[in-house]
Amino acid sequence: MSPVLVDIANLSIAFPTQQGLSLAVREVSLTLGVEKLGIVGESGSGKSLTARSILRLLPSNALVTADRMEFAGIDVLRAREAELRAIRGRRAGLILQDPKYALNPVMTAGEQISEAWRAHRKGTRRQARAAALDLLAQVQIRDPERVARSYPHELSGGMGQRVMIAMMLAPDPELLIADEPTSALDATVQAEILRLLEALVSRRGMGLILISHDLPLVAHFCDRVVVMYAGRIVEELGAADLSHARHPYTRGLIDCLPTLTHPKSRLPVMVRDPAWLA
Amino acid sequence: MIEVEGLHVRFDDVHAVNNVSFAVPRGSGFGIVGESGSGKSTVLRAFSGLNPDWTGTMRLDGAKLGRQREKQFFRRVQMVFQDPYGSLHPRQTVDRALSEPLLVHGIGDVEARILRALAEVALPPSVRFRYPHQLSGGQRQRVAIARALMAEPEVLLLDEPTSALDVSVQAEVLNLLADLQQRRGLTYLMVSHNLAVVAHLCPMIGVMLGGEMVEQLSADDLRHNRIAHAHTAALRALSTELEEP
Amino acid sequence: MSAALPGPATLSWRDWLLTDTPASRAQAAWGRRYRLWRDFRANTLATGGLVVAVVLIALTLAAPWLATHDPGVQELANRLQPPSMAHWLGTDELGRDVFSRLLYGGRVTLGMVVAVVLMVAPLGLAIGCVAGYAGGALDRVLMRVTDVFLAFPRLILALAFVAAIKPGVTSAIFAIALTAWPPYARLARAETLTIRGTDFIAATRLTGASATRIVFCHVAPLCLPSLVVRVTLDMSSIILTAASLGFLGMGAQPPSPEWGAMIATARRFILDQWWVPTIPGIAIFVASLSFNLLGDGLRDVLDPKQR
Incomplete structure (x- = not known):
């Protein structure tokens, strides 16, 4: 049996509105x-x-209740x-729908991945850069060097999403x-x-x-x-x-x-x- | 009803549409x-008149279309956009959105026509004075369809x-579009990335790749895999792969 | 279809206004207005701003009945008096009653502000929307003209303009308007550029509507909320520009009272007789603040998505 990563029991999420509480999630249990x-x-x-x-x-206005809400x-x-x-x-990493909005438009893809890597691991700039190129190769980008130098607007939607995934994988x-x-x-x-x-x-x-x-x-x-x-x-x-x-x-x-x-x-x-x- | 011959569209240095030709008979769908x-x-926008940078020949009901469209053109051809959140004016009520085409074309009998249009797209009369943000996505798309029908066009660009x-709302909207076509004899020109959706509504299909229309085939041929071009086959494979559970 | 009148017993006028299913356009329109008003009233600060602004305007309009003295009569023996029963807010350097001058001065100052705003906001909105929507050569010409006006220091341009005609309240109004419209045009153009590319404008073009109709019926109303805020924020600076013109002898001519000019002439006494320049200062402050709060509230209410 694999370890339990997420364990949710009886999760409810509500939002206050003018007509009182509106329940968006009702008694959800999930492992x-x-x-x-x-x-x-x-x-x-x-x-x-x-x-x-x-x-x-x-x-910030969400009201969350749960009997159990555990991550690892x-x-x-x-x-x-x-x-x-x-x-x-x-x-835990989160990948969003549109990489256009999730990536920083004024940083190159390589810089963003290196930064994600360095934020969670000790290492030099050089190591971070090498790690970024390795990650880009892992998400099956054929020319990691070129993509690492590109800004998000120079990437297609699919390429942007790969960069996003590489970024999320950086801290393992x-x-x-x-x-x-x-x-x-x-x-x-x-x-x-x-x-x-x-x-x-x-x-x-x-x-x-x-x-x-x-x-x-x-x-x-x-x-x-x-x-x-x-x-x-x-x-x-x-x-x-x-x-x-x-x-x-x-x-x-x-x-x-x-x-x-x-x-x-x-x-x-x-x-x-x-x-x-x- | 619609004839397009040798259509080219260029943006600066991009050749967005390259020598596209097709024809749609009256009351049918492409x-x-x-x-x-x-x-x-881009093909759709060029035909609608939203994009004037094209060369080639386009005909509506035999009459050649010019760069600038006459007002009369917009009585005969209307368009429904992809995003029902973006295609309705955020500060205008449904009532205002629906009366706009009537005001522009000087069509009278506004009150009755709006009520009839709402009924035709199966919206309750109570939505008439609501704002778009008070409606669901499906309701908004119904409003957009109703607006397109206000001036009683013959061609609908989708x-x-x-x-x-x-998906459940998609089914309702597709049924509505099918019903409308039957009832009013509308001609559809539809653009989509979803093969199944297009094949559901249109008997003829054109496949585009890199600005060129690489294949034209009937929906039946597509269903039965009588396909000539590799790109069509690839798109079909992706679509059917998910259908088999 | 005529609006159904509310039945006295079963349906109160409020239910009639707030119904989810209005029977006619008139009922829907009144319902919308009522909701706007209700939302506006829920905003305490904005309602406060409205009340203060209305009271200020009412006071100045009623100046002839409320004033205790003639605002122009000098009493040199009684100059620079502190507030007392005879002179509620004291007297100025020429012995004139400050309270009465404040009331009459409000007519000039608030009148100038309202006149400037009424000229500037529609002009800036129209120029900005037309330039932004039309694009191309017309846009470039209109925006270069705007830039030229923006490049001049505001006061200097106004001064030159007034000097070229004849000093007075009317020419001051035109001079301030002339210098105040460019930011509105810029703002309206920026908003128009984002609105122009949206699907709903494309959809309106496809109804066959003319460019004029699109600009004025569909684009301009969307630029209005940010413009309203900008206008209310500018009101205090309009008052101050009017005051500077007055101080330089190019605005309201003495002895006619005007808040800015009252401060300007009395500023020498700020240390010894502080109330003389402070009282018109408070009046300007209260007026600006109330307009700002009013504008903020209006913006919130005018944007239906925030409800």
């Missing part, structure tokens, strides 16, 4: 070992909030800011959270990036949480899939068992996709049963 | 697929109309 977990849901289902709460990267044995809810900083970036983390890492990318690039992530995670023995709205995609690359609806986990299943999904919401997500192989003249429309919220 | 940077949206939406 993660060294595996690839996909969290799927529509916008507003609470999938990003759930994953980010592990690093306590939530909007550390109680995240009670941890001090200094302890959290030791987790964020060092032991135990967990990687990828929040819609490919939805800004083309289908061919998307597949490459996900294969790369999959390979890196397997080789380094890391945990991966892949957040996406694309159920088939997540099922293809993860071991296990958690489906969220309106802040709750409605179904949890092995990626191979997707065709045996039982919850009508999961079924609806699969059925309402237009496909090439099984064309339908009319797409089935999901009828949302209020009972799903109960 | 889908352009390709990756970002393939020039597919620029990735569902890619910013959740």
